[in-house]
Amino acid sequence: MEIVVCVKPVPDAETKLRPAPDGRTLDLEGAKFVLAGYDESAVEQALLLKDAVPGSTVRVVSFGPPGRTEEVLRAALALGCDTATLVESPPLAHSADVRSVARALAAAVKKLPHDLVLVGKQSGDSEAGMLPTALAQALGHPGFNGAVELKFDPTQKLFTFGRASEAGLERWECPGPVVLGLQQAGNDPRTAKLQNILKSRRATLDKVSLAELPTLDVAGATAEAFQLPPPRTGAKWIEYKTPEEAATKLVRLLKEEAKVFP
Amino acid sequence: MSRSVLVVGEPRPTGLVPASREAVAAARLAAEGGAVAGVLLGGSPEAVTEFSRGGVTGLWVGSDASYAERRIDRWVPAILAAAKSTESEVIVLASTGFGRELAGALAVAWDAAAATSVTELTPTDEGLFVAMPVLGGRATSKLRLAGPRAVVAIRPNAFGAPAMSGEAAPVESLSAAPPTPTLAGRRVGFEANAASQGPDLSSASIVVAGGRGLRAPENFHLVEELAEALGAAVGASRAVTDAGWKPGTYQVGQTGRSVSPQLYIAVGISGAIQHLVGMMSSRVIVAINSDPGAPIFKIADYGVVGDLFLLLPALTAEVRKARASG
Numbered sequence: 001m002e003i004v005v006c007v008k009p010v011p012d013a014e015t016k017l018r019p020a021p022d023g024r025t026l027d028l029e030g031a032k033f034v035l036a037g038y039d040e041s042a043v044e045q046a047l048l049l050k051d052a053v054p055g056s057t058v059r060v061v062s063f064g065p066p067g068r069t070e071e072v073l074r075a076a077l078a079l080g081c082d083t084a085t086l087v088e089s090p091p092l093a094h095s096a097d098v099r100s101v102a103r104a105l106a107a108a109v110k111k112l113p114h115d116l117v118l119v120g121k122q123s124g125d126s127e128a129g130m131l132p133t134a135l136a137q138a139l140g141h142p143g144f145n146g147a148v149e150l151k152f153d154p155t156q157k158l159f160t161f162g163r164a165s166e167a168g169l170e171r172w173e174c175p176g177p178v179v180l181g182l183q184q185a186g187n188d189p190r191t192a193k194l195q196n197i198l199k200s201r202r203a204t205l206d207k208v209s210l211a212e213l214p215t216l217d218v219a220g221a222t223a224e225a226f227q228l229p230p231p232r233t234g235a236k237w238i239e240y241k242t243p244e245e246a247a248t249k250l251v252r253l254l255k256e257e258a259k260v261f262p
Numbered sequence: 263m264s265r266s267v268l269v270v271g272e273p274r275p276t277g278l279v280p281a282s283r284e285a286v287a288a289a290r291l292a293a294e295g296g297a298v299a300g301v302l303l304g305g306s307p308e309a310v311t312e313f314s315r316g317g318v319t320g321l322w323v324g325s326d327a328s329y330a331e332r333r334i335d336r337w338v339p340a341i342l343a344a345a346k347s348t349e350s351e352v353i354v355l356a357s358t359g360f361g362r363e364l365a366g367a368l369a370v371a372w373d374a375a376a377a378t379s380v381t382e383l384t385p386t387d388e389g390l391f392v393a394m395p396v397l398g399g400r401a402t403s404k405l406r407l408a409g410p411r412a413v414v415a416i417r418p419n420a421f422g423a424p425a426m427s428g429e430a431a432p433v434e435s436l437s438a439a440p441p442t443p444t445l446a447g448r449r450v451g452f453e454a455n456a457a458s459q460g461p462d463l464s465s466a467s468i469v470v471a472g473g474r475g476l477r478a479p480e481n482f483h484l485v486e487e488l489a490e491a492l493g494a495a496v497g498a499s500r501a502v503t504d505a506g507w508k509p510g511t512y513q514v515g516q517t518g519r520s521v522s523p524q525l526y527i528a529v530g531i532s533g534a535i536q537h538l539v540g541m542m543s544s545r546v547i548v549a550i551n552s553d554p555g556a557p558i559f560k561i562a563d564y565g566v567v568g569d570l571f572l573l574l575p576a577l578t579a580e581v582r583k584a585r586a587s588g
């Protein structure tokens with residue numbers, strides 16, 4: 001089976017939350033970029049499928065500025081992905097345009113054999129959750145987001161997965177090629193062995209250059225402001241002698257002060 | 263400058279998902295006096311009534327049985343047909359799981375700028391400005407959606423739904439979407455969530471959530487009774503779902519659901535960061551915990567320090583009394 005996983009470099013959890021000097025985005029000065037969250041699960045799921053179906057190949061693809069994008073591609077190689085493709089991006093400073101990302105990734109994915117394209121359900125920073133289906137649309141494949149319990153049935157050549165809705169869990173089956181946004185892998189993500197980390201440092205990355213991409217409207221959606229909430233001042237304490245008194249006071253505050261009582 | 267806006271309604275068995283009604287309010291802001299049409303694919307008669315009286319100027323209804331499968335390749339062509347008939351420049355949806363799937367596909371298919379989880383929306387001559395929580399609700403990002411077309415999925419509870427009007431807007435039937443070749447894949451089963459009677463967790467305007475402080479599954483009814491008295495949805499910390507007291511669908515947090523209700527009541531929950539990122543953007547937070555040093559109190563608006571086994575029954579009784587007396 002031919003699997004492609006698309007990942008996005010995101011600033012790691014240690015990154016200090018503060019606006020950049022121009023006030024438009026998170027300040028990424030000095031930030032370390034990592035493979036994280038749902039993307040990490042997507043890589044894990046791809047590797048689980050590879051383990052289950054001998055002869056499978058997992059190719060990882062990422063679009064973005066070279067330095068940080070290379071970091072996450074090498075991290076994915078260290079975990080066991082077979083090849084990595086870096087898709088060159090135009091300057092993206094304030095871009096928040098999902099179309100551009102989907103079209104750039106689609107151009108790269110089209111060059112690779114694929115039965116399954118796996119993506120995290122949403123990115124760890126912007127959390128928009130649009131890319132999986134945007135990519136499916138750009139590739140002209142069926143696409144679903146929020147997949148769980150993904151398996152492959154080699155005799156019928158069908159992917160089976162669950163898809164959560166408000167009312168419950170839908171069970172789906174779909175032949176490849178299909179694009180899936182992954183909610184959860186079957187395992188906690190594995191960690192890379194030191195020896196594989198060292199090997200991944202020396203690996204050659206495939207490149208898709210800007211010239212090979214369609215025209216991208218990266219300025220179609222742009223970040224204009226990044227704001228932190230005013231610090232919460234801490235709880236207003238309810239003083240009471242009996243539980244009944246606490247209840248009466250709280251209900252009154254919710255009604256009269258917070259105005260959220262139904 | 264006014265513009266035509268299309269609202270995609272998301273049906274549920276009993277009508278429309280509440281955030282679709284709120285999407286009409288957002289659409290009116292974006293329209294600046296222009297027409298606000300609705301499109302409904304595969305909804306019940308109740309959904310048609312609710313939508314057509316919910317503040318739209320016209321409603322397009324598509325009734326093909328295949329819409330029930332909720333897949334982008336069925337819905338996108340039909341939505342685009344409605345957008346074309348209404349000459350819409352903006353499409354507004356509810357930012358539910360499926361709403362976000364549609365937003366992504368529409369961005370590419372309609373060649374539009376798009377945003378999800380939108381909590382504010384301001385039309386200007388330079389484009390549509392929208393705000394949404396990012397980084398687990400720890401920050402807000404403001405985007406400009408430029409260009410001739412925009413797709414906006416709005417976060418539940420961010421825009422109040424317009425009042426229902428006595429008069430229904432004209433309803434037209436949307437001729438079946440252009441024939442698609444047989445689509446790969448099919449839905450082969452459905453497992454309904456364990457009968458939770460109350461509102462849906464992700465979109466409820468009030469959530470009462472319980473944690474390990476409840477000590478045992480047989481005590482969880484204390485949380486459920488308070489929720490019922492308030493008309494609230496029930497949530498839980500991961501300690502509760504991991505222990506199997508409640509199914510995973512109840513879990514709020516980084517690896518569970520993100521919620522942003524008007525009121526969130528955390529009971530016996532310590533406030534680990536992985537829980538907080540799923541509920542921090544709630545408007546008003548109440549914490550009930552026996553430990554005054556619990557981190558949950560740092561982000562709560564109202565704190566009650568004490569034993570939940572004494573406090574919850576008293577609070578449920580008081581809520582019932584207050585609601586009965588209006």
Ligand SMILES: Cc1cc2nc3c(=O)[nH]c(=O)nc-3n(C[C@H](O)[C@H](O)[C@H](O)COP(=O)(O)OP(=O)(O)OC[C@H]3O[C@@H](n4cnc5c(N)ncnc54)[C@H](O)[C@@H]3O)c2cc1C
Pocket residue numbers: 472473474475476498499500501502513514515516517518519529530531532533534535536537540550551552553556568569570571
């Ligand atoms: C990768 C990762 C992802 C995670 N994702 C999530 C997630 O999505 N959601 C989530 O919730 N957690 C998540 N967690 C777990 C999280 O770190 C905490 O362990 C969990 O939230 C704790 O649940 P709790 O607050 O119910 O339990 P505890 O931390 O044990 O807190 C119980 C609280 O109850 C109080 N209490 C006890 N008795 C009483 C009483 N009689 N009356 C009143 N109060 C009482 C105690 O003072 C205490 O504060 C994640 C962890 C990891 C590592």
